[in-house]
Amino acid sequence: MMDRCGRCKNEKTPLFKMSRLNSLLCSSCFEDYYERKVKNTVLKYGMLNGVNKLAIAASGGKDSMALLKVFSELFPHIKFAVIHLNLGIPGHSDECIKVVEKFCIENSIELLVYDLKKYHGYTIGDLSNLKNNKRICGVCGIVKRHLMNKVAYENGFDTLATGHNLDDVVEILFNLYLNGNVEEMSRIKPVAPSMNPKLIRKIKPLIEVTDQEDLYYVISKNLDYASSECPLIKGSRMVERKNLILRIEEEIPNFRYRFLKTHLKRFLPILKEHSQPITLRECDVCSMPSVGSICSFCKLSSRILNWVENA
Numbered sequence: 001m002m003d004r005c006g007r008c009k010n011e012k013t014p015l016f017k018m019s020r021l022n023s024l025l026c027s028s029c030f031e032d033y034y035e036r037k038v039k040n041t042v043l044k045y046g047m048l049n050g051v052n053k054l055a056i057a058a059s060g061g062k063d064s065m066a067l068l069k070v071f072s073e074l075f076p077h078i079k080f081a082v083i084h085l086n087l088g089i090p091g092h093s094d095e096c097i098k099v100v101e102k103f104c105i106e107n108s109i110e111l112l113v114y115d116l117k118k119y120h121g122y123t124i125g126d127l128s129n130l131k132n133n134k135r136i137c138g139v140c141g142i143v144k145r146h147l148m149n150k151v152a153y154e155n156g157f158d159t160l161a162t163g164h165n166l167d168d169v170v171e172i173l174f175n176l177y178l179n180g181n182v183e184e185m186s187r188i189k190p191v192a193p194s195m196n197p198k199l200i201r202k203i204k205p206l207i208e209v210t211d212q213e214d215l216y217y218v219i220s221k222n223l224d225y226a227s228s229e230c231p232l233i234k235g236s237r238m239v240e241r242k243n244l245i246l247r248i249e250e251e252i253p254n255f256r257y258r259f260l261k262t263h264l265k266r267f268l269p270i271l272k273e274h275s276q277p278i279t280l281r282e283c284d285v286c287s288m289p290s291v292g293s294i295c296s297f298c299k300l301s302s303r304i305l306n307w308v309e310n311a
């Protein structure tokens with residue numbers, strides 16, 4: 001006997017095995033489930049309130065391609081541009097840029113590509129020869145965060161959407177709670193308002209959908225996405241932690257969602273009450289907001305250039 005969709009009860013293929021719902025869904029019931037969930041998140045957190053000029057940061061991976069598609073489907077009247085950072089990762093970045101370019105051309109979306117090598121003289125690929133693999137993702141994260149914000153700011157956008165999903169955010173939170181990193185914890189939320197004219201408001205429309213659901217959405221919608229994983233991620237602590245969290249979820253159903261909810265509802269209000277406003281100044285090198293005289297991106301860039309030149 002053929003399996004049936006858990007919702008419409010029809011015998012259709014493909015059927016997606018939904019870990020979170022513990023059921024099978026056909027393509028159309030799955031797309032309906034996914035789109036409703038994302039729409040609900042966007043509306044619940046007021047992500048589009050007051051937005052005039054929206055950019056979506058797309059790496060070309062399954063999450064950001066799912067985000068571009070679901071956004072176009074749900075909010076066809078809202079115009080957005082795409083920002084892509086070319087990080088120069090061998091065997092990966094070329095594929096990523098092609099995927100993003102193709103989507104933007106086919107859907108007539110403005111694309112801004114920012115090339116790390118061209119403007120800063122190094123690539124993330126250069127780091128792989130120099131640094132312990134376990135730390136590259138953290139270094140790369142600082143570069144990506146800074147550049148996504150900078151490109152959005154310099155091009156006059158007021159809101160930047162990223163494809164961070166539930167697994168990404170819970171992995172970040174897990175680590176922050178483990179280390180008691182209270183400052184950073186208070187910044188993890190679905191909507192991060194702008195704290196400074198040069199810091200763009202950030203939104204995470206996929207914060208309530210999982211890695212698996214993003215993957216199913218791109219498959220169901222027959223979308224191209226970068227099939228190559230970032231080769232530098234292998235063996236990183238981030239991947240180990242994501243796997244650990246999936247194992248916890250097997251024992252504690254809905255663990256990821258509960259963790260996120262507890263963080264947002266219980267801890268964030270207390271953290272907010274006790275946190276001191278940070279005074280920002282301009283970085284002496286790049287003039288973007290910074291706590292010290294030189295921002296963490298510029299400090300890192302000069303160290304990387306040093307390593308690369310002396311390698």
Ligand code: AMP
Binds near residue numbers: 058161162
């Ligand atoms: P990651 O840090 O790789 O988990 O990516 C989180 C989100 O940051 C993605 O869903 C994208 O929205 C954005 N992002 C990551 N890498 C890039 C990139 N190379 N270009 C543009 N956006 C990116």
Ligand code: FES
Binds near residue numbers: 136137141231
């Ligand atoms: Fe940053 Fe792989 S994309 S280390």
Ligand code: ZN
Binds near residue numbers: 286287294298
């Ligand atoms: Zn700087």
